[in-house]
Amino acid sequence: MQGTKENIDIRERYLQIRFVLTIFIIAEDDIREDMVDIDCILTDEERKLVDESHESQKKGTLISLSEVKKEMGL
Numbered sequence: 001m002q003g004t005k006e007n008i009d010i011r012e013r014y015l016q017i018r019f020v021l022t023i024f025i026i027a028e029d030d031i032r033e034d035m036v037d038i039d040c041i042l043t044d045e046e047r048k049l050v051d052e053s054h055e056s057q058k059k060g061t062l063i064s065l066s067e068v069k070k071e072m073g074l
Contacts, residue, residue, distance in 0.1 A: 042050065056062045 039047075053062070
């Protein structure tokens, strides 16, 4: 009899997990619909800054905001 209860518990857990995954899939679709293509809203100057930031990150030359504030005396 205990084996039957374990099977029922496993089945219930499976259905719960499947339900949660379904909710995530639906939410993901909703999120994708609301996403904005960043390339469409950046100005040329902002794009250049983003590109430079990526290059600095690759080179390991980025500094933290707290370091910038410290250098500026803020």
